[in-house]
Amino acid sequence: MTPTDGRATDLRIAPIGDVLDRVERSLHVHLDRNTLVRKRRSIGARTNRDSWVRIERRPVEKILGQGWNGTECASALGGIAKPEWQESVSWRDPVEATMWRADETGLLPGPPIGSSVLATDPQLPEAWWQSLTTSLDALAGQDTTRVATPDTEVITQTLVTTTVQTAFPTRADTTIRRWSPAHADLNWANITAPHFCLFDWEDWGMAPRGLDSASLLGASLAVPTLADRVRSERRDDLESRDGKVMTLFVFAKFAGADAHPDDPRVEPARREAARIVSELQSA
Missing domain, CATH: 3.30.200 (Phosphorylase Kinase; domain 1)
Known part of the structure; x- marks a missing residue:
């Protein structure tokens, strides 16, 4: 080749x-x-x-x-x-x-929900959301020596800090306090419906708390109702201090200075990032 x-x-x-x-x-x-x-x-x-x-x-x-x-x-x-x-x-x-x-x-129990980022609400059943929460909580509670590689890059404290500070400069401490196993590529192309199933596990490993929840939120921002449901289901992760840092980390990849002008996620991501930066700085 x-x-x-x-x-x-x-x-x-x-x-x-x-x-x-x-x-x-x-x-x-x-x-x-x-x-x-x-x-x-x-x-x-x-x-x-x-x-x-x-x-x-x-x-x-x-x-x-x-x-x-x-x-x-x-x-x-x-x-x-x-x-x-x-x-x-x-x-x-x-x-x-x-x-x-x-x-x-x-084989998967159903088709992938869509592309990695959604533009319409997939109208998922309640059982699907319950299975999502059960699976992510079960994953976070296990042990591994693996380190997550989101976008094939080993996640480290230095990578987190550099990525966040470059896109959303802040005086807040971005040190991660809790690490736990994560899928590290959680998006709508790697999940099935109507029965929940999470696949493509090549990048999973230890990661800062909230990486998966923040990744799914970032992939949902173009659909406000869907983003709100992700926030509700994954509230404990996303509202934790580490979860807020991970939200900035995920948003930085598509809403920083080099953001695509036609990406509908950019403006809501920047608004949410500004709120999170303010909260972290005042904490």
Whole structure:
């Protein structure tokens, strides 16, 4: 595959036939090409044995440390609505400085709710919201040595402080006081409905309290009623001191100085960020 810099390939448009063939041989499975879902750095397809295979490509420097077996490691987590992991295969690209990994899991109980950011209210049933809260609370109560990698970047105190201060300068102390396990890529493209199920676990690990709740809030701001429901359901996280810092961290990624002028989330995010900064400074 080209180019050979290990980072520039977009799997939505790159040739992937050889990758699919290799995965089929390694897992002894047939991938239904008619069900292919292609994203920038991952591919997914249904198999002939009623399972799903997700294939991901990452630069080598992005998998140092804890590795990138998140989906496999997440199989040990209890009390969370997620697909059952079955097996995997990984290999290093012989030309590029990249690694490939394919994970086979059970099928999802329903379709993803939408793209990562929603523009309309999905009108989710009460049972869905209950399952969301149960799953996120169960996740936060478990133990792991993994460290979360939102956007494939290891989350650290320095990253949090730098990101927040760059977008929303404040004199407030942004030191995180509580860390707990988080999915670290919680958005509307990684959740199913009408039955709640959280998938794509490659980035999960320890993170500041409130990261997941803030991420879902940030993905909901274009729909005020949806954002209000997220605030209500995840109030304990979002109203905690660490949760407020995480809200600034998440909002900084799309509402900072380089914000896209047509993004409907920008203005509500900036208003909420101003309130949070004021609260943190007066605390």
